[in-house]
Amino acid sequence: MNELPSFFSVLGVVFVILIFIFGVLLLISIVLIYSILRKKKIIFPRTTLFLLDTLYYPLKRLVVSLNLDESVVDKIEIDIRNKILKNEYFSSKIKDRIVVFPYCLRSVECKAHVSPELGVNCIKCGKCKIGNFKEICDENSIKVFIAPGGSFVKRVLKKHPKSSVLLVACHVELNEMMRILSAKRIPEYGILLEKTGCIETDVDMELVKDKLFEVR
Ligand code: SF4
Incomplete structure (x- = not known):
């Protein structure tokens, strides 16, 4: 007879899934930042803004570790808000x-x-x-x-x-x-x-x- 998974093993699986989602979102955010910096054009502005707002502090650390200026995160957010709210x-x-x-x-x-x-x-x-x-x-x-x-x-x-x-x-x-x-x-x-x-x-x-x- 199969034993039910323990509370801690379920918790462990949930934790791994959350870490995975966090890593994927971080990766998507970095790809968006690089794309904006290269093309000088903001794609998916609301999605980008949501991701940058949500992952603000870890993204800033990641950006610095990739030898980019940490201000890019703020500057992109400011630029998007100006575009969205200017009207x-x-x-x-x-x-x-x-x-x-x-x-x-x-x-x-x-x-x-x-x-x-x-x-x-x-x-x-x-x-x-x-x-x-x-x-x-x-x-x-x-x-x-x-x-x-x-x-x-x-x-x-x-x-x-x-x-x-x-x-x-x-x-x-x-x-x-x-x-x-x-x-x-x-x-x-x-x-x-x-x-x-x-x-x-x-x-x-x-x-x-x-x-x-x-x-x-
Ligand atoms: S102009 Fe106004 S803000 Fe500037 S130094 Fe004079 S009092 Fe201060």
Whole structure:
């Protein structure tokens, strides 16, 4: 008479199957990443986005072990979200748009007051690019926030839930913020910093202006 398989042997089989599925998905993700990098064209955007979101941390480790820049995972996700969500963002009213800059874009000499609710209250001192940009936004009644951290955008949206959001940040922060906003179905568009780091980073402000005032 056959004995019933023990609980632990069933568990072992389930574990092996899960590892196998995980390995296959990881392999598919890497093939998609290589294909996107080679052809400069995103295929199966929603599937790719799902896989990259789900396998984010192991994929980043794998990408580094394959001598690729770990930022490719974030950059591909940002690119896909921009492509998928751009219609909603560009069809939103300009007066309903808000802009969120990263803290590191300010001058190290910035004297603006910082609060957890409002972020940096820019006084337009002119020591960094944000001052001039804020002047233009003030003239058009567009709100500008300077975020002390990636989760700050959640607080902003509690106060301005009907907004569409133009985000500027480094690849990790931008991807994280875009993930948060897309889960809440908030129209958004992301722009990467040109120079990253912890202080005095840089962004193409003309590009930010173009995307802020672009309507389709
Ligand atoms: S322009 Fe605004 S953000 Fe930039 S350094 Fe001056 S106060 Fe700070």
